Amino acid sequence: MSNSSLVVYTKISPNKTVNRNHVIDTITIHCMAGNLTIESCGNLFADSTRGASSNYGIGSDGRIGMYVEEKDRSWCSSSGSNDHRAVTIEVANDGGESTGWHVSDKAYNALIDLVTDICRRNGIKQLLWRGDKSLIGQVDKQNMTVHRWFAAKACPGDYLYNLHGQIANQVNARLGAPAVPDNNNNDSGASYLVRVTADVLNIRKGPGTSYGIAGTIQDRGIYTIVQTEGNWGKLKSGAGWICLDYTVRV
Numbered sequence: 455m456s457n458s459s460l461v462v463y464t465k466i467s468p469n470k471t472v473n474r475n476h477v478i479d480t481i482t483i484h485c486m487a488g489n490l491t492i493e494s495c496g497n498l499f500a501d502s503t504r505g506a507s508s509n510y511g512i513g514s515d516g517r518i519g520m521y522v523e524e525k526d527r528s529w530c531s532s533s534g535s536n537d538h539r540a541v542t543i544e545v546a547n548d549g550g551e552s553t554g555w556h557v558s559d560k561a562y563n564a565l566i567d568l569v570t571d572i573c574r575r576n577g578i579k580q581l582l583w584r585g586d587k588s589l590i591g592q593v594d595k596q597n598m599t600v601h602r603w604f605a606a607k608a609c610p611g612d613y614l615y616n617l618h619g620q621i622a623n624q625v626n627a628r629l630g631a632p633a634v635p636d637n638n639n640n641d642s643g644a645s646y647l648v649r650v651t652a653d654v655l656n657i658r659k660g661p662g663t664s665y666g667i668a669g670t671i672q673d674r675g676i677y678t679i680v681q682t683e684g685n686w687g688k689l690k691s692g693a694g695w696i697c698l699d700y701t702v703r704v
Contacts (some may be wrong), residue, residue, distance in 0.1 A: 465496035467507035480540035492519030516560030532605035555611025580631035581622035623676035648701035661686035668694035
């Protein structure tokens, strides 16, 4: 069993179970609940009295650290059965609780890269997310889990939680797998998925070119639209609006 070549920093935690007892078939994304560097996170997990660790961590600068090798079970999700089958990933937050524990664009993009790499190396052909706690362990229906399902925690924060469907479909696009419906519980019935067809697509602060540019999309990925005005769609992430003329519905 290999580890990700995307790792730039390694500090192996003593808080782990050597040799997981289940094949890797699940991804569990966590939030750090703070803007920790991958080194700071590694130092926390190096403390044996904390009794906590994760397989990987991602800083707001997009750098990736490893704290528990994939062959071993991390102590991350308050569930031994989950962590024996899941690769766990802690992501730094550049916003606090009031933002739903927001993560930076660099951290988010690194997360997509890392999850894609994990899936490819472990034979996970498609990521599945339905936001349904009752499907834990039924990986043919849902192979992403969240910490809040196993303990009274907000983890991974509402920001990342609400992006799980989008994360799944961006990874699936890279894996060559079909898109899946984004069934996050916070969606309205009008939400739908689009694939960006432009190399660079501006994200606007409102539905039209008269609004300022809030950012860009450069990955031709799949995104969730939660509101439509004319030929403009509002991104579920809250980043802004995109012109739907440069997308196709999936």
